[in-house]
Amino acid sequence: MDSFYRSLKQKGFEGDIDNTDATRQNYSHDASLFELVPQVVVFPKNIADIQRLVLAVNECRGDIPGLSITARSGGTDMSGAAINESIIMDVNRYINKVENVTHNSAQTQPGVFYRDFEKATLAQGALLPSFPASREICTIGGMVANNSGGEKSLEYGKTENFVTELDVVLADGKTYKFSALKKDELEAKMAQKNFE
Template sequence: MTTRSSTATKRTPAKRATKTKKATQKVTIKNKSKATKKVAIKNVASKIKPTAIIKRNPLGHLLMEKMMREAGFRGGISSQKKLLDAYSTDESIFSIRPQVVLQPKNRHDVEIATKVIAEQTKRFDSLSLTPRAAGTGLGGGSLTDSIVIDMCAHLNKIGEITEKKDKITFTTEPGAMWRDIEKKLKAHDAYLPPYPASKDICSIGGSIGNNAAGPDSLRHGHCADWVESMDVVLHDGHTYTIKPLTFR
């Protein structure tokens, strides 16, 4: 067993960059003939805004909720402004406001939501279903202008940990937080080697979905290398169990 320790240092707040009054700057370029040429470079970076155009939900919130309930969806369905604003950002620089947020209570809810939305995309191609876990991604992958399905609100249970010889396995739902899994594994004197830097605030589902890695990954591999099997809901609304391929 290896004991790990870490130290923390205080960060000095970085100075904010001041806005330049000029929109262009002149650059002098020298060539072999000793002649010079002035080039104007526009400061386009200052004009870029990390936002996206919002498309309206073609079904409407009430109609969508009716369709979901009739199909048997039991989780939360909301289009309240406060909730939509909360789901419009993650740890990236982007801000995209969804139209509806779904919070499934179990796997059956995920199957229903996936099937209903997949059927409606045949009529409305602007519809999409984007899974979201803890929202700690830096690339904006959990953001959408359509429908968000939150995998953390209720699907966060950690199953029993099984220990056989030198192998430890456990089953978990996608919304379980990495820090909670670590606490349970610690009782067995074990840990998940590909832990990411965001392990204190991220979920296991998002980590596996992004094939996350961390300080120990050079030796022990990424998240995908530690997954024995997964139950995945595909667009037809059915759950499939997938495992690594074995070659004979």
């Protein structure tokens, strides 16, 4: 992993890197029955750090078999999707701001706890009704990743019904904006020769 740490620092990663036994053990489980001890846990400070992390992993993948990133925030997933034996990227520490809330829309970062998001939306007379039973400890990023639903989902649907746009860092280290496409827009995107 030394070459990975060097690459990450050379690319200007500003967040925290923790490979202590205590942290690795803490991140070896989520709300599932599974346990996988990661080699390292990283805490990016911003989107640029996530891009740097992805580029470092791509650069070192040939030298370090199995090198991969698993995004994590609340760790309340019950399927084991928030654990791995390589790199855990925790967005909860720094990428956790509710950016904008109106009566009919909101923009937020993935590490925001739903409980905090709900306070902000209720203040505007709005609610994201797809909250799961873990609403006090889950995060928006996890809700989107798992397409969460809960007690109000039969009436209002799951999280996918309320997400209109996502900014996502893909394997090339670039950030892309995803939103619903019309058929002709989708066909044009599929004809492109890049990640977008």
